[in-house]
Amino acid sequence: MEKRAFRKQQLQRLSQLSDSARQQQNLALQRQLFAHSAWQAAQVVAITLSGDIEVATQPLIERAWAEGKTVVIPKTLPHRQMAFYPYTSTTKLARTSFGLLEPVDGQPIAKSAIDLILVPGLGYSRDRHARIGFGGGYYDRYLADYAGTKLTLAYNEMAFEHAEWPVDDYDILLDELLVAGDGQNDKN
Numbered sequence: 001m002e003k004r005a006f007r008k009q010q011l012q013r014l015s016q017l018s019d020s021a022r023q024q025q026n027l028a029l030q031r032q033l034f035a036h037s038a039w040q041a042a043q044v045v046a047i048t049l050s051g052d053i054e055v056a057t058q059p060l061i062e063r064a065w066a067e068g069k070t071v072v073i074p075k076t077l078p079h080r081q082m083a084f085y086p087y088t089s090t091t092k093l094a095r096t097s098f099g100l101l102e103p104v105d106g107q108p109i110a111k112s113a114i115d116l117i118l119v120p121g122l123g124y125s126r127d128r129h130a131r132i133g134f135g136g137g138y139y140d141r142y143l144a145d146y147a148g149t150k151l152t153l154a155y156n157e158m159a160f161e162h163a164e165w166p167v168d169d170y171d172i173l174l175d176e177l178l179v180a181g182d183g184q185n186d187k188n
């Protein structure tokens with residue numbers, strides 16, 4: 001299937017998840033992430049402000065703050081570029097035309113200062129950790145010269161044994177994929 005068609009199918013599929021399935025999977029993913037050495041070791045973590053169909057990130061942000069980590073969030077820029085800005089309880093946010101919240105001002109942080117990036121997406125392959133996102137190519141561009149850890153949290157409905165979409169040369173493969181239900185203590 002082409003990327004566009006697969007993306008559309010995933011948007012549809014994820015929008016149909018029940019609140020309880022979402023909640024259960026989010027809790028499972030939080031347990032897996034907080035037990036992960038990459039999370040525990042990270043001082044600066046890049047996290048998105050999730051939209052409705054995405055894996056919930058607010059609990060991750062609050063846990064990071066509680067653990068004294070610095071949280072940085074993305075701001076999209078012209079020419080499909082992206083930068084990460086520090087996020088605190090006083091950060092001013094605005095909604096983009098795409099419907100996502102972004103920081104209004106501040107100073108971008110250097111890529112080399114980010115220890116861990118939690119990469120958003122709509123689908124992932126278990127075999128190579130390939131990823132398909134909303135189609136902007138923002139993360140592929142940003143991650144092309146990123147040296148830290150790239151990790152993703154996925155609902156069951158986002159995880160595929162092999163990529164069922166074309167994986168291009170510019171697609172950046174993730175270091176690790178945590179799937180809800182795969183964790184030792186997950187109850188689902």
Ligand SMILES: Nc1nc2c(c(=O)[nH]1)N(C=O)[C@@H](CNc1ccc(C(=O)N[C@@H](CCC(=O)O)C(=O)O)cc1)CN2
Nearest residue numbers: 048049050051074098100120121133134135136138139
């Ligand atoms: N919560 C969250 N924040 C995020 C991302 C994300 O996936 N999740 N992003 C992850 O990248 C970036 C925003 N990604 C975007 C991706 C696509 C479009 C967009 O305008 N898409 C077009 C179609 C794309 C095309 O074919 O050109 C559209 O729908 O009109 C906007 C933002 C940064 N912030």
Ligand SMILES: Nc1ncnc2c1ncn2[C@@H]1O[C@H](COP(=O)(O)OP(=O)(O)OP(=O)(O)O)[C@@H](O)[C@H]1O
Nearest residue numbers: 003131132133134135136137138139140141144170
């Ligand atoms: N490193 C890169 N340099 C130039 N163009 C790129 C690069 N990475 C991706 N692109 C372009 O970005 C566009 C979107 O790529 P793709 O469909 O893989 O997005 P995606 O990974 O699903 O989206 P996102 O990263 O925003 O979640 C494509 O047209 C692709 O050519």
